[in-house]
Amino acid sequence: MATATLPAMLPSVKSFVAEKRKMLVNGKWIEAVSDRTFEVFNPATGDVLAHVASGDVQDINAAVKAARAAFETGPWSRMTPSDRGKLIWKLADLIEQHLEEFAQLESLDNGKPLTVARVADVPLAIDLFRYMAGWATKIEGNTIPVSVPYAPGAKFFAYTTREPVGVVGQIIPWNFPLLMAAWKLGPALAAGCTVVLKPAEQTPLSALLLGKLICEAGFPDGVVNIVTGFGETAGAALAQHPGIDKIAFTGSTEVGKLIVEAAARDLKKVTLELGGKSPNIVFGDADLNTAIAGAANAIFFNHGQCCCAGSRLYVEQGIFDDVVNGVAEAARSIKVGEGFAPDTQMGPLVSEEQLNRVSGYLDAGFAEGAEAVCGGKRGSGTGYFVEPTVLVKTNAKMKVVQEEIFGPVVTAMPFKSAEDIAPIANDTVYGLAAGIWTSDISKAHRAAAQLRAGTVWINCYNVFDAALPFGGYKQSGWGREMGHDALENYTETKAVCIAI
Ligand code: NAI
Ligand code: MG
Numbered sequence: 001m002a003t004a005t006l007p008a009m010l011p012s013v014k015s016f017v018a019e020k021r022k023m024l025v026n027g028k029w030i031e032a033v034s035d036r037t038f039e040v041f042n043p044a045t046g047d048v049l050a051h052v053a054s055g056d057v058q059d060i061n062a063a064v065k066a067a068r069a070a071f072e073t074g075p076w077s078r079m080t081p082s083d084r085g086k087l088i089w090k091l092a093d094l095i096e097q098h099l100e101e102f103a104q105l106e107s108l109d110n111g112k113p114l115t116v117a118r119v120a121d122v123p124l125a126i127d128l129f130r131y132m133a134g135w136a137t138k139i140e141g142n143t144i145p146v147s148v149p150y151a152p153g154a155k156f157f158a159y160t161t162r163e164p165v166g167v168v169g170q171i172i173p174w175n176f177p178l179l180m181a182a183w184k185l186g187p188a189l190a191a192g193c194t195v196v197l198k199p200a201e202q203t204p205l206s207a208l209l210l211g212k213l214i215c216e217a218g219f220p221d222g223v224v225n226i227v228t229g230f231g232e233t234a235g236a237a238l239a240q241h242p243g244i245d246k247i248a249f250t251g252s253t254e255v256g257k258l259i260v261e262a263a264a265r266d267l268k269k270v271t272l273e274l275g276g277k278s279p280n281i282v283f284g285d286a287d288l289n290t291a292i293a294g295a296a297n298a299i300f301f302n303h304g305q306c307c308c309a310g311s312r313l314y315v316e317q318g319i320f321d322d323v324v325n326g327v328a329e330a331a332r333s334i335k336v337g338e339g340f341a342p343d344t345q346m347g348p349l350v351s352e353e354q355l356n357r358v359s360g361y362l363d364a365g366f367a368e369g370a371e372a373v374c375g376g377k378r379g380s381g382t383g384y385f386v387e388p389t390v391l392v393k394t395n396a397k398m399k400v401v402q403e404e405i406f407g408p409v410v411t412a413m414p415f416k417s418a419e420d421i422a423p424i425a426n427d428t429v430y431g432l433a434a435g436i437w438t439s440d441i442s443k444a445h446r447a448a449a450q451l452r453a454g455t456v457w458i459n460c461y462n463v464f465d466a467a468l469p470f471g472g473y474k475q476s477g478w479g480r481e482m483g484h485d486a487l488e489n490y491t492e493t494k495a496v497c498i499a500i
Pocket of ligand 2: 231252255
């Protein structure tokens with residue numbers, strides 16, 4: 001890979017990664033109490049990119065204390081909804097002013113193409129904050145006519161208010177580092193909560209730049225605290241902390257279950273956005289070109305590191321070969337390379353661990369009899385590259401069909417008729433998303449109703465919007481991100497009843 005042709009890192013990004021990165025607690029940038037740091041790697045090369053403070057129990061304790069004080073007694077607790085909304089909007093403006101910095105950091109830290117981070121990750125984060133800024137002034141209760149059958153003749157006036165749930169712990173993953181921080185922070189701040197955010201250890205940099213802008217925007221100290229560190233230490237300490245009212249998590253279903261166990265001790269509120277094994281269904285009457293391009297995008301976008309990736313491709317039998325060959329051809333034409341190269345369409349996986357996990361799934365698939373129409377191997381060089389892969393000769397029992405791979409690997413299987421496909425598509429512990437490709441609108445609606453998934457895309461895939469709720473059925477999670485549904489996660493309803 002010729003580095004000479006790559007765009008230069010902005011000087012501000014260069015110095016951002018060169019300096020040891022501290023954590024944000026109570027409005028101040030601090031080292032970990034232990035003074036420890038951890039290394040962050042550039043996944044395109046495997047080289048160390050930055051050194052970041054390694055938070056642990058004591059740092060989480062300090063952050064929770066700051067968030068509690070900010071929630072109960074600080075200026076945030078007295079701020080009007082309108083002023084909260086203005087601050088969130090201002091944060092969106094600041095992110096927009098630093099768009100290129102964020103895009104570069106995201107590409108360096110996560111490996112994704114710079115061209116994608118510029119048009120997807122960062123603009124979506126900006127839009128999310130603006131959308132949520134508007135909600136700050138619109139979180140309303142109801143007036144409720146009550147009858148109270150055991151108090152004949154008595155009169156009551158009853159209403160509900162929605163109050164912030166309190167201090168919130170938020171643990172996010174590495175696949176869309178900035179965007180996941182936005183999905184979590186936006187509704188929490190609109191609702192008036194205070195936050196301790198723990199970014200993923202693989203990709204903490206954009207959240208730390210966001211922290212700088214949160215301070216610059218003028219959020220009071222302690223409203224947003226950012227503790228960097230590992231899941232087993234900082235993350236576990238946050239999930240277990242008795243001083244937080246709610247924990248919001250995005251990541252693996254395995255860790256989601258640990259979060260629930262930790263939260264069960266004091267019954268803190270929990271929302272979870274977990275894994276998926278989303279079916280993408282192409283009916284015989286679909287527009288083939290659109291469906292093939294869409295099926296390729298469904299699995300290969302973000303290198304398959306999407307919880308909603310269309311990783312099980314089901315194709316009606318008469319067009320199976322055409323669709324599979326079309327998706328394989330699309331896969332072969334994807335330019336894989338380092339994120340900064342302008343022609344890169346797919347970067348490396350995020351980490352060596354993820355590379356090993358995806359390679360392990362490929363090995364397991366081949367051992368069980370799957371065949372690769374294209375790809376099937378890791379890439380050359382020191383970066384964490386995997387070839388875009390289409391697997392056939394797969395069946396419902398195989399590990400590659402049942403488990404989330406979280407890499408650019410799709411399993412393609414034929415199905416006989418529209419009547420058969422819903423139970424097959426639903427045959428998974430997950431229920432995050434699904435895709436349908438057909439030119440028959442009634443068939444599309446029928447299938448959409450039968451699929452047990454939080455999102456169903458029809459003749460499109462990976463369409464996200466701050467206004468559209470996103471989340472999972474079954475083991476894909478609890479609660480919804482984005483849209484006004486997200487505010488439910490961050491508010492308590494109070495019923496007030498007055499004898500009149
Ligand atoms: P993970 O679930 O371990 O990590 C996600 C976040 O949880 C990170 O911030 C991590 O530090 C934290 N964490 C890890 N262990 C924790 C614990 N015991 N207590 C509290 N927090 C903890 O995911 P990982 O290991 O990075 O990836 C493994 C698999 O998880 C992937 O192959 C993929 O299948 C799935 N995943 C799903 C994501 C989604 O968007 N739903 C995102 C990332 C991973
Ligand atoms: Mg893990």
